[in-house]
Amino acid sequence: MSESTGPHGPLGRRSVLLGGAAALGGAALAGTANGIARAAATPGAGVGRLKHPFSLGVASGEPLPTGIVLWTRLAPDPTAPDGGGGMPDRTYPVLWEISEDERFRRPVRRGLAWADPEYAHSVHVEVDGLRPGAEYFYRFRVGNEVSPTGRTRTAPPPGHLGDLTLCFASCAHYGQGYFTAYRRMAEDEPGLILHLGDYQYEYPAADGDVRTVLGPETRTLAQYRQRHAQYKTDPDLQLAHATAPWLVVWDDHETENNWADEVPEEPQEDFLARRAAAFRAYYENMPLRSSSRPRGIDMRLYRRIRWGGLANFHMLDTRQYRDDQACGDGFNVECPDRFDPERSITGRRQEEWILDGFRTTRARWDVLGQQVFFSKLDLTAGPGEGYNMDAWDGYVANRDRIAHAMADSNVRNGVVFTGDVHRHWAAEIRDSHEHPDSPPAGTEFVTTSITSGGDGSEDTQRGVLEDNPHVKFYKDRRGYVRTRFSAEQLRVDYRTLDYVTERGAPVGTAASFVVEDGEPRLHRRS
Template identity: 70%
Template sequence: MPDIPLPGRVSRRAVLLGGAAALGATALGGSALASALSLPGAGTRRLADPFTLGVASGDPLPDGVVLWTRLAPEPTADDGLGGMPDKAVPVQWEVAADEQFSKIVQSGEAQAAPELGHSVHVELEGLQPGAEYFYRFRAEGSISPVGRTRTAPAPDALGELTMCFTSCAHFGQGYFTAYRRMAEDEPGLILHLGDYQYEYAAKDGDVRKVLGPETRTLANYRQRHAQYKTDPDLQLAHATAPWLVVFDDHEVENNWADETPEKPDDGFLDRRKVALQAYYENMPLRTGSKPGGIDMRLYRRYGWGSLVNFHMLDTRQYRDDQACGDGVQSGCTDREDPDRSITGAEQEKWITDGFRDTTARWDVLGQQVFFSKIDLTPGAEEGYNMDAWDGYVANRDRIAGAMADSAVRNGVVLTGDVHRHWAAEIKRTHDDPESRAVGTEFITTSVTSGGDGNDDGNGDVLKENPHVKFYANRRGYVRTKFTEAELRADYRVLPYVSKKDAPAETAKSFVVEDGNPVLNPA
């Protein structure tokens, strides 16, 4: 495929911080540029700019990564088709070793088919390990924004990794500035731990207008994902680094559990099927995660050299229904039933097998809901969240025990869901106050869900849970740095999300030393 010309020299900083405006189709497209390309269709723009949803990469391996885009000249069309015709459209792609695309290393063509919402998932192979690359697409006379990605290091490489993670981005409840602040940290990897989008229709008091009804159909979910993807801050974060993603509940509906909806609903399985299809269409996932009916294989493992193993979990598709009617409950003995599971037996075995066989310095569970025990009711009475691991006590303690008794050198759990920052030490048996710590848990707040928040320190709950070391009710993300000697976690917070362009600051930092699962204030 002939090179796609990039006019002038564009700096790496422009790629990272300019977003779609700096390197998007407006800058690179246009009839003059299209006419200069000796590609099929050059000089004839049959569609408006189809790259309104940006570009992304994900699931990095030492020799490759997934490149993603989805064609949608009318991204928020009610029919979910994005203004695309009912036919496959060829999409050319290029990967370069430099941001000027003077060193093209691979190129090719993929088909954006209507059956998958005109999305493209290019699974690259043959790249160099631990290397930075730039990529872009061309279709219908337009050129996409430029994305930056990187491959995982070679399996025996230690090195270091800066990784940011977050969760829970409700379009109506604020601006996605946290994504831009993450991009400005220039991480090597980003994890999203669920609630990438919300199913709810617009509500009074929303900061931004949510389009469409509550999502139930494929058209609804495609439109909702597309509205989120038009956000420039989200696009920038996707274009800055590869992502590892897992869904939680709101990608389908609130607090669903396997085949059980939150409320009785004869159409739930159809809803789950189309929601998972739309999720795959809009994420940089490999073919192995492509849904089949109501099922989607999302739990998977990615190594970052010999430094980190990321065990990405699925705590929705295989769980038993929440105990005692869901929510925060007191006196619920059903949660202690040894047969109750949040992972399902097969995934639990996959986790423990991964622990047994690991050779990494750090083993990280990237997952959705609060793992550590947390009593949410001040005073003598105890209250636990049945939607979290506290509703599946035996399953949780088996995982913690496996973390302690396996080849895991440093066990870490990363969590989303609760719209607050928390930090905790994981106990081998959480019901025993004297039980030793076997790992650490870092819980990220939301991008926007919950609104601006406040500075309430939640002291009563902290007193009930001495293994919990930090709490903050602000929006933001967590920035981590893994080295062979330590893991540092910076809790980044924004003072508001009800307005654009909030600054970010570090509310608290912790360091976990190699071999010592204790949260040390930095």
């Protein structure tokens, strides 16, 4: 089934609301409790003179049954080279408000947060006391300036099995295309969005880029802050953030290509300082809880979000704890080291956390939200074999322990959502991929990139598909994946755009698959 969605698609009314939200703002916010209102408008704080501070939009994330994280970052000059967003070196009071309706006639919570220069004037508000499974609208104010309005929702109550539309995405290179796929994703009106890594790229501008990337290759805190800010100024990305709560995890390019724990791709004396700067900027620019605030070179990003009784989302970090890639980190290599049982892409503690989650789950669907190809994938068509050492194929024992637990635990339906490879793929996970006759353990769905790699091609990878019979689909176009969870089945639509090197491409569905409850196999529907 193929379809197109234009600029006036199903989110047209809400797009107008989100785009023009500032016009709604002053009256309702002015009625806030007197002490908060006075603090937010105190002339001595300079807020009355701060113009256009919400240039980076708003976002929400980390939904719980009674809570959500609200995010914004003050930046009147968002791409200033010093990374400060044009903000004075002082702390600003920021008023926040959350309501049951988009015109804020039924406000339920409001309060005051502080935007501190230490964290690039970012704000992370952890709201609690909300109703489970409910839709809310939120906004911020500094002085007389009001942010765009965002829409969010809380997770359902424990045990609830209502349906969920979820989209997931990966790999958005600013220079290689326009972020139209984010807008099309917002127009699908998902209840939850997962971003599986490479939210931004560290590279400087390159010949042939469609859009100009600012600054050199990112190495310092100022440079990472500037790069994140440039991405956040994109209106399509802002719309996707303002449409639904996000769960985010990083891959490599948020720091540096193919890094592994404390090992950079190429030797560099300042890598750990670079890593600490990248982590800090990532936290500052994402709707994360304070439990994910980095401490030097460490940042706890793997976590578990429960969506009622329908799904557990186990969000993984396959960069920070991995052993260095084997055999020179290449493709198409014979590499016995990849079978070493001590090699790990998750690290021991995170693996134990995954397995414990599988043992204790009561969810209908258990989803690993993670970065790199999980299933075995022989990339050498015809005779011989070759594998990507940066993916789980470089850590076979670690992968097989998790796949076996997925097949032999309390997991009812095991699913892996994957990013990284700039292509759409679909595969059936085996208990042990080294034994093709082993029983199926789950299913894997890999999203293509938002822009990375440009427009794509008509390449079919026919030979690779023939050599990997558990792999059922491949497509080299940009886009994202839309899913629909229910108690009975998981439907997966591979959404694609024909081009990203120009603005405004329509979206279509290249293929759809269904996984029936209790049957870890892919059934193609188109």
